[in-house]
Structure formats: C-alpha cells, structure tokens
Amino acid sequence: MSDFESVAATELHTATPGPAGNPNAPGQPHTLEVSKPRSASADAWRELRRRPLFWIALLITAVVALMAAWPSLFTSADPTSCSLSNRMGLPSGAAIFGYDVQGCDVFARSVYGTKNSLLVGLGAALVAGLLGMLFGVTGGYFGRWWDVLVSRVIDIVLGLPLLLAAIVFMKRVANSGGGQTARLVALIAVLGLLGWTTAARVIRSSVITAKQQDYVHAAKMLGAGSGRIMWRHILPNALAPFIVIITMALGSFIAAEATLSFLGVGLLPPSQSWGIDISNARLYMRENFIPLAVPSTFLALTVLAFIILGDTIREAFDPKLR
C-alpha cells in the first residue's frame, strides 16, 4: 500500500548513508583497543546481537516460515473441512480458537493461510529486489540517457499509488479468468512491478556516490570491466540500505496482499488468505470476535516482524545512531 511506500521512503532519509556516514567507507575510526579494524558488517552484527527486538522479530519470521512450509506441524485440523453444525463454535480441545461462521477451524485456516501470504511477500520482494538492483545499478553507473529513462520510469511508477494501481491490475487479471495459481502469480508480479522503485532509488544514489571513489577509479584503471566494477566494487556499498528496504518491503507486500484479498481483488476463496478471513469475520464480529482476532494477529505479527527486522538492521548499520 502506498502508505508503506512513504514509510519506507522516509526511513530512507536516515537509511541512505551520505558520503560521510557511509558504513563501508574505508578507514572508519574504531575504538582504540581494537588492533585490527572490524568491517562495517561485523560492527553491525555486534550491534544487532545485543538487540532483543531483533531476536524476537527473527523468531517470529522463523515460526512464520516453518508454518508456511509445514502447516501440519501446527495443527492437525483440515482448514477446508467445514461443517455448519460447528458454526461460531467456541474454543475447545478440538479447535483451540473455535470455528468461524462457516464452521471452519479458525486456527487451522490462519495457519494454512500463512503459505500464500509468505509466497506473495517473498515473490514480490524478489521481483522488486531484482528490478530495483538492475535499474538502480545500471542507471547510476551508466548515467546519460539510460539514467534519464530509468528515472522517468520510476517517476511514472511512483505516480501510481500502490494500492490503487494494484486494484486496477488485479481487476484486469480477474477479467481474464485464471485459477488460484494464476492469481497468486499475478499478485506477485503486480506488487513486484509496482514496488521496485524505492529500492532502485536507494541503490542509484549509493552507486552515484560510490562511482566517484578512488578505488573504483583504480579498478577501472587496472582494466576491470563495467560488469565486474558494478558487481564487485559498487554493489556491496549499496547492500545495507538495500537489504533494509527489501525487508521492510516484504512486510508491506504481505500487508498489501491481505488488503487486496480483503477488498476482494487479491486471492479469492477457496484460496486461504488472512485478508479473506478478516473480511468475512468482520461482518460477524458482534457475534464472535475470535474469528476476526486470529487472522488479524497472524497478519499484524508477520508484517510487524519484517518491519522490525528491517528497522533494527538499519539502526545497526547507521553509525550515527550508535
């Protein structure tokens, strides 16, 4: 959703290291008792290890990943076997969070919904990351007309608010038919195609800074080709802010999937999605709040975990905040 876009964009002001605060800049002053200077990533790792919030977020993402891969580890109930005689059944030994309005096991539905959410999030982050890296690095490195073209394309994509554009794209997919897998792939493509711009901008600005550094000139003089310079010498400089952006984007893609499914243009039943469950349970919340609370908690915790993960990594890599 576009709100997340702006969140990520404002985080950038602090995430993008200026020339002075570049985490990988050589010769960064370190504490005196250390004889061998540590690398910036080792510094960041030391910083991260001490943050409990980082470990909590990592634990949540690990559980979510496990749940997506083997949902049967967490529940023995079948999310698709619903019986109206269980309608709005209260929590019991058989179903720890009871049953929803269709008589489906609330907990099992949420557990099995994890897979789709994570698939969309990871897939869209992968697409966005690759596109952002490709256009960011080449645009910043080659400059000239190619950079102008890339920047204009970024302007155009940013001119479309994420949620609105995704709605229109997904509506188009709906018109052309297609099964559940087709919708899943379409969601990944749409979110990835609309979400790469922030990453591209961050990488582009890092590349422009790095391009002027002496070691890049040195590599060029030693005869290194464009590809090697970009991959080995320039990209590592942009990696820290890139990882932060992509981690946070992953969270926001998961939220966007849920929002689109909530609005009825993302995944459709019988696919399992937290957004679908929230949208159904919302109408009956006066009667029974639990079917709404469970998928909401799953969704909020997952998104939160990725946002916190990104945020703590950003802080660890930002020397100004130490």
Next chain:
Amino acid sequence: MFRYLVRRFLQMIMVFFATTFIVYALMYWTGGDPIQALAGEKPVNDVLRAQLTKEFGLDQPFLVRYWNYITNLLHGDLGNTLVGRPIKDVLADAWPITIQLAVIAIVFTILFGVTAGVIAGIRRGSIFDNTTLVLTLIVIGIPSVVLAPLAQYLFTIQWKIFPTTAGGNPTLWDLLLPGIVLGSLSVATAMRLTRASVSENLRADFVRTARSKGMPGRRVIGIHVLRNSLIPIVTFLGVELGSLMAGAIVTEGVFNIPGVGYQLSKALRTEDTPLIIGIVSVLVIIFLVANLIVDLLYAVLDPRIRYE
C-alpha cells in the same frame, strides 16, 4: 527557479499521460464486452449492439478512444457510470466526506506525531523517546485491514464511545474515529521524521553558534531548531494528504462512510469499469498535483534550496 518550474511541470504532464494510459489500457484493451456488461444477463440484439457501439465510440481505434477520454477528462467530463449516473456527480457527493476524513487524519497527525517527534528528538535516549519509537514501530507494522476493524470493535462495540458506522450523511463526530485510524499510520511516520530532523538540527553548526552566543535554550529550540526541522515535515504532510485519500478505501469500507474510497470499493464489487477508471484517474491527478506543490513548497520554505 522558473526553469525548474517548467521542467517539473512538463515532467508531471508526462507522468500524467503515462499513468492514465496504463490504467485506461488495462481496463479497456481486452477487458471483456462492455455492452454485455451494460445489459447484464439479458441478450443484446444486433441492432442495439451496433447502436451502442457507435454511441460509446467502441468502433474507433484504441488510441482514439484514449484521446477522447483524456480530452473529456481535462474538460471535467468523466463520463457516466454503468447505471447511467454522471461520475462527476458521484464524486461531487463523495469528495467532501473524504476530504473531511483526510483533514481529521492530518490534524491528528500534527497534534500527536509532530509533538511527540519534537519531544523525542530533544530528549533522545530518554524513556519517552524509546517508548514512542517502539510504539510507532508497532503502529507502522499494523496494516489498516487489521487496525480499522480492531478500532471499530474496541471503541464502538466493546466500549460504546463512537458510532459503529457513519451512514449516509456523516457528521464530524461520526468521522472522528475513522479519521484517527486513517491518520495513525502517518502519525508514526511523522513522529519518526520529526525526531530524526530535530535531533539532526540540534547538532547543526548554527545551533552551536546560537548557544555559544548565550541565547536562552527555549529560543534556540523554538527559532533555530524547530523552524528548520519543520520543513521536511510540512512536505511529508503534503504528500501524505494525497496518499491518504487513496488509502481511505479500507477505512471507509469498514466504517461505511460514503466517501471516494467507498465508492471505489463499491465500483469494484459491481464491476463498474467507467467508475473505477474515473475515480483512479482523479486520485492519480490529486496525487501528482500534491507532489508538485510539495516540491515547490520546499523552495519557498527553505531559501537555501535553489533549483537550477
């Protein structure tokens, strides 16, 4: 400045054409049979079909149709919905409500986000700072599909403070809770932005100079730090106002507020393609204009910025 203005304006026009073209192409190029959609389940006889095809200009090439749409759009004519109501009228009814909602959200953001950000920025590392940082992180992490129903449950059903749904003609009181829900995401971002910018300015040379001249602390904060810190916040709020209108779709749906977002989700449900395109086009225009104004405001607010 003038050259920048012209360039920025040309850029906006290009983005406008590209975005509307994408939206239009996606919805119409291969988007099913609009005449059958108009007729619903009933079969359409050939004479009627030929008549309607001519009337709606469907016999013309795609680019011509796009051009007609754009010229109509620029003349303020958005066409009709599938049931024949002018889209302009639909929007005219919905806009005031969405604008009220967005204004409530922005006021809420300024009241809480900016104030908390200033305090946190001045007292970095304090308990207040750390608590608000964690709280804002949580608010950023909770999507509106979770926050809106949760707020509705807690504040209207569990504790009957606010009305559950707004209904046909919402008063300001009806819109208060949805506005706060809508604004809560910007609150977190605004707070973090303010905090970062205040604490950065506190370390600036001009603040050190002001302090060493013996200027009292309150004056240093009020004049030198705050006025410089507010520049990025004002621009953030400007952009946010544009995106809030688009973001209202979930909130308006949950609280049953007949604003623009509600109309859009209704159009999605009823497959009303012209209405979807109309609303999205107008929202994109607002978004672009808000961005342009904000860019120009930057130069006005901060004379140090000179555009080439």
